[in-house]
Amino acid sequence: MKNSVLFILFLLTISFAGADDKKPNILFCIADDWGAHASIYGDPVVKTPNFDRIAKEGALFHNAYVSSPSCTPCRNSILTGQWHWRLGPGANLYGTLRQDLQVYPHLLAEAGYHTGSWRKSFGPGKLEGKFLENHPAGKPGKGFDEFLENRPESAPFCFWLGASDPHRAYKPGTGKESGMDLSKIELFPCFPDSEEVRSDVADYYFEVERFDSDVGKAIAKLEAIGELDNTIIVVTGDHGMPFPRCKSNLYDSGTRVPLAIRWGDKVKAGQEFKKYASLIDLAPTFLDACGVEIPGEMTGRSLLPALTGGGDAALRAFILTGKERHVPSQEAPDMGGYPSRALRTDNFLYIRNYQTSRWPNGTPNWQKAAMPGNWYADTDNGPTKTYIIDNQDKDDAHRMSYALCFDKRPAEELYDLSNDPDQLVNVAGEEKYSDQLLQLSAHLSEELIAGGDPRHVESLTYDFDAQPYGGGGPKAPGYQGPKKPKKKKAKAN
Numbered sequence: 001m002k003n004s005v006l007f008i009l010f011l012l013t014i015s016f017a018g019a020d021d022k023k024p025n026i027l028f029c030i031a032d033d034w035g036a037h038a039s040i041y042g043d044p045v046v047k048t049p050n051f052d053r054i055a056k057e058g059a060l061f062h063n064a065y066v067s068s069p070s071c072t073p074c075r076n077s078i079l080t081g082q083w084h085w086r087l088g089p090g091a092n093l094y095g096t097l098r099q100d101l102q103v104y105p106h107l108l109a110e111a112g113y114h115t116g117s118w119r120k121s122f123g124p125g126k127l128e129g130k131f132l133e134n135h136p137a138g139k140p141g142k143g144f145d146e147f148l149e150n151r152p153e154s155a156p157f158c159f160w161l162g163a164s165d166p167h168r169a170y171k172p173g174t175g176k177e178s179g180m181d182l183s184k185i186e187l188f189p190c191f192p193d194s195e196e197v198r199s200d201v202a203d204y205y206f207e208v209e210r211f212d213s214d215v216g217k218a219i220a221k222l223e224a225i226g227e228l229d230n231t232i233i234v235v236t237g238d239h240g241m242p243f244p245r246c247k248s249n250l251y252d253s254g255t256r257v258p259l260a261i262r263w264g265d266k267v268k269a270g271q272e273f274k275k276y277a278s279l280i281d282l283a284p285t286f287l288d289a290c291g292v293e294i295p296g297e298m299t300g301r302s303l304l305p306a307l308t309g310g311g312d313a314a315l316r317a318f319i320l321t322g323k324e325r326h327v328p329s330q331e332a333p334d335m336g337g338y339p340s341r342a343l344r345t346d347n348f349l350y351i352r353n354y355q356t357s358r359w360p361n362g363t364p365n366w367q368k369a370a371m372p373g374n375w376y377a378d379t380d381n382g383p384t385k386t387y388i389i390d391n392q393d394k395d396d397a398h399r400m401s402y403a404l405c406f407d408k409r410p411a412e413e414l415y416d417l418s419n420d421p422d423q424l425v426n427v428a429g430e431e432k433y434s435d436q437l438l439q440l441s442a443h444l445s446e447e448l449i450a451g452g453d454p455r456h457v458e459s460l461t462y463d464f465d466a467q468p469y470g471g472g473g474p475k476a477p478g479y480q481g482p483k484k485p486k487k488k489k490a491k492a493n
């Protein structure tokens with residue numbers, strides 16, 4: 001009797017040890033230019049049942065932020081688990097990845113993971129050396145099904161499910177035609193309220209929903225192969241919507257993204273986090289969950305303690321964001337970007353702009369006739385941008401929209417979020433905020449020094465713009481002349 005009890009206990013021990021030893025899979029789903037718009041966040045128009053499901057069966061982050069609101073630096077920061085300003089040529093749009101950097105898919109591959117990617121992952125930019133031979137997001141393929149078919153038996157997997165939705169260009173009217181009620185759209189207050197703008201936002205929502213349905217297909221596949229609960233599923237976007245004062249800006253409209261994470265019963269269902277997570281925290285989270293050592297160079301912090309019971313207390317109390325060159329949007333011969341950094345707390349958003357002689361979203365009207373794509377070039381072309389520019393003198397509301405989206409900005413911006421959650425009124429010059437301003441400015445500098453930002457550990461004028469620009473457009477450093485138009489233009493930045 002005693003022996004048989006011991007034997008059963010022995011079997012149980014083996015079986016529990018076996019369960020713990022099973023490495024989790026990773027399914028990382030990332031949309032292109034998706035700000036924090038999802039039904040579960042309370043958006044009354046866009047429908048995101050699959051994102052909502054991951055959040056309800058796992059955790060929902062209300063304050064997830066990118067390191068930089070531009071494709072390449074954001075994606076590089078996710079892959080490396082580091083603030084983008086630590087990545088040299090990887091801090092700019094159309095940059096590259098330095099050879100000394102480590103990326104989480106490679107570290108997982110070395111630990112026996114089957115890795116792969118589909119559609120947009122790294123970039124846009126140029127891969128060189130080891131990353132050219134071995135793609136930083138995992139070998140690009142034709143989709144999740146094909147990737148799983150090629151999986152060595154029983155190997156854990158790490159898959160990057162990318163998309164070019166909801167990046168522009170949009171087919172005008174698709175949102176309205178799909179049945180969306182334009183009158184219910186809650187516009188950012190920096191947009192003028194017009195039919196053109198509402199329809200443009202609906203077209204963006206249409207592509208958000210298309211991405212969400214791709215996520216749904218991947219979840220269904222995991223269920224079909226019995227891997228749903230052993231897979232860490234992450235759904236997010238690479239920065240805010242491609243609209244004025246959103247993408248390529250350091251306001252929440254540019255830097256806050258949706259984030260939901262599900263992992264079977266390891267992550268308790270229905271958790272909601274209000275404290276801050278950065279997408280640079282994902283790489284260390286994956287490595288932590290998979291039992292792989294987190295390299296010291298990673299400035300991200302594992303979210304696992306928060307996800308597995310630590311709650312908000314285990315998350316960041318504030319967040320950092322920044323921007324270097326998005327496109328070379330300043331009039332020649334400058335051709336630079338609009339460098340800035342920000343510190344976001346529960347009460348304030350503080351932004352430091354390093355080169356205030358420049359235009360934050362590109363020089364107005366520069367080369368408009370010769371290169372229409374190049375005016376106010378840091379804002380993607382589209383109906384909302386055109387409407388705001390064309391109607392800037394219509395009335396005070398339109399003048400305010402134009403000023404918020406395109407005018408020059410001072411060296412410091414401060415938004416009091418208790419009165420101004422939409423970050424519209426800069427109170428940096430007001431006497432009553434002078435103590436706060438000094439404190440936030442010192443705090444930001446301290447964090448940037450600790451985080452190895454070359455603007456703060458080398459020189460405030462550190463020249464990120466000296467890095468080559470690999471995209472199309474005028475004569476930026478490294479620009480080789482106009483590219484031949486491709487038949488099907490890939491959505492780029």
Ligand SMILES: [Ca+2]
Pocket residue numbers: 032033070071167238239493
């Ligand atoms: Ca993007």
